[in-house]
Amino acid sequence: MNKLRLNWSYIAVTVAAVCLPAVFSGFPYAILICCFIMLYIIAVSGLDIVFGYCGQISMGHAAFFAIGAYGSALLHGYLGIPIPLTMLLGSIAAAAVGALIAYPASKLVFHFLSLATLAFGEIVYQLISHSPGNITNNFVGYYTESVSLFGFQINTNQRFFYFALACTLIFLIAKQRLIDSKVGRAFTAIRESRQAADGMGINVRKYKVMAFATSAFYTAFAGAMYAHLVKYISPDTFMQKQSVMFLTMLLFGGTASMFGPICGVAIVMVLNELLRSAERYQMLIYGGMLLMVIVLIPGGIYGTAETFVKDHMKKRKGMKAGAESQ
Structure with missing residues (x-):
């Protein structure tokens, strides 16, 4: 019964979201805010995986947001790779970095972990604001283009809203599936008690790394969406x-x-x-x-x-x- 009620809730929220552009048809700025809401939902849902479900605090998720944004924009700008592919590649790169950071940091808890992620965020900020060879244009910022899907340009706020809504639904469904799976149950066990989870045979380090990598992927994809919505990124955003x-x-x-x-x-x-x-x-x-x-x-x-x-x-x-x- 609870699952049925939840499914109806998803349907109601989705229908309401689809109707938003029609409601705000005379207010283009309001549609732009709705676009930001969609991409931030993906980013914050990613943070929820590592913080809410796995109990690992992160104060450096702006770094993954930046990796996704700059990764997508630079891959398209310098190599000419199609934007949908660069968005995925930038997110995969962020997931890999998240796993690399999480592996040595998996034994850290509470304020030690928050300080480690804080330092990581500052390192990424310094890299994009003082990049080698000025590849990010540093504080001048970097211009990029709109998303193009199979030749269809998503170059208006209304078009981007529906693209963002589709992405948000995919990420939310994937998150629900993950949480309902064996991996999600392991995350929750680690959050409740690391020692008890370890005693039950759960590989705590492995699942912490998975949580950080998944969270980084979500937040980086949202960063890539941000870059191609605004079409301009600078270190100040991150x-x-x-x-x-x-x-x-x-x-x-x-x-x-x-x-x-x-x-x-x-x-x-x-x-x-x-x-x-x-x-x-x-x-x-x-x-x-x-x-x-x-x-x-x-x-x-x-x-x-x-x-x-x-x-x-x-x-x-x-x-x-x-x-x-x-």
Whole structure:
């Protein structure tokens, strides 16, 4: 019954998303925001795999976002490879880097792991802003082109929205399949207790590396989408505050769930637009939101709402059973 309800939820959300361009047909900027929401959902869903399900904190996911964006743009610009292929190649490269970083860092926990990922993010930022041979154009930035699928140019916000929606659905379905599999159960076991998971015969290092690599692939693909939506990238986009924004979106919506990242991304993006005049205080606002989530709603908005509904349903069932017994 719960699975059936979840499937209907997916269908309802998808239908609502498909109708968004028609609703905002007179507001092209609103459609652009919807495009950003779609690609950020992919990035934050990737972070949820490693943080929400596997319990490994990362403060450097902006680095994978950058690898996907620059990898796709540079491969297309210098080698002329078709953009859909460069997006996949950039994401695979990020997954490989994520695995390489995760292997030695798999024994690190809590603040040590967060510091390691923070350092990694800073290294990537320095590389793209002071690149060898100036291949990234450093702080000048790098221009790229729109996505082209089988000769069809995705060169408008409305076209890109449907492309992003299709990509988002594919990534969300893949995430659900992963979490429902043996690998997903291993991730959850590691999150609950590394020692207990190890005692049950789970190869903790192997699954941590898999979680980081999968998470990096998701976030890098979102970075590639960002590059070909905006058609211009510069190091300023991939600073530490981008990693903080990903984490804020995830915690605000709720971890270890399908709809948590969706809720978190949508709410934070809308708040960003409402508070655009206070851009210089962005990090302060993110910090305040994180503090509010940690103190008031540790399960995030979706997680808290889901818990409330479950408790309410249990209470109703208990009252019904009590009435029947009388």
